[in-house]
Amino acid sequence: MVEADYFRREPTVGDEPCTYADQDAATTANLTVEWQHGIGDVVSALTATGLHLKFLHEHDFSLFPSSPPSTSGTRATASRPTGPGSR
Template sequence: MRDYFDRGPQVQDLPGTYAAESTATVHNRTVEWTHPLGEVVSALVAAGLRIEFLHEHDVSLFRRFEAFEQRDGYFRLPADRPRIPLMYPLRAARG
């Protein structure tokens, strides 16, 4: 895992996809950036949007980290680790 507040790019060169890790793929280099929750919400507010809801979930739909275990159809951190938010739905509207 990487630091939540690390603002630098995360470069990976791994085959497969989040939906099918064992699928043979080419051109596997990806570059991703972390956008902390506060940055996302602040950008929406600065754009004139009103936050209608924000919910946090301690599950992921794919194996984002190697330590994840699949349980109940979702990926989670092992039971002996603290639960942390792994994904969130957010709805914003104009006005």
């Protein structure tokens, strides 16, 4: 299930009293402003400055868990769930 537009250009503003590293941590400076940058934007910006790419690989795992919870992998990675009912 996709919850946000991948090509969204407007910033996402948040004000959550916690941190991704510790959901129970008491924090005070909580205002965040985030922009989404698609892989095409990033690669195009880099190649426009003269970077030459020989290849670009994408992987179906992350070093960080996602929402909904991902499955644990090896080498401290998290993978998308597979099978019936997975995205």
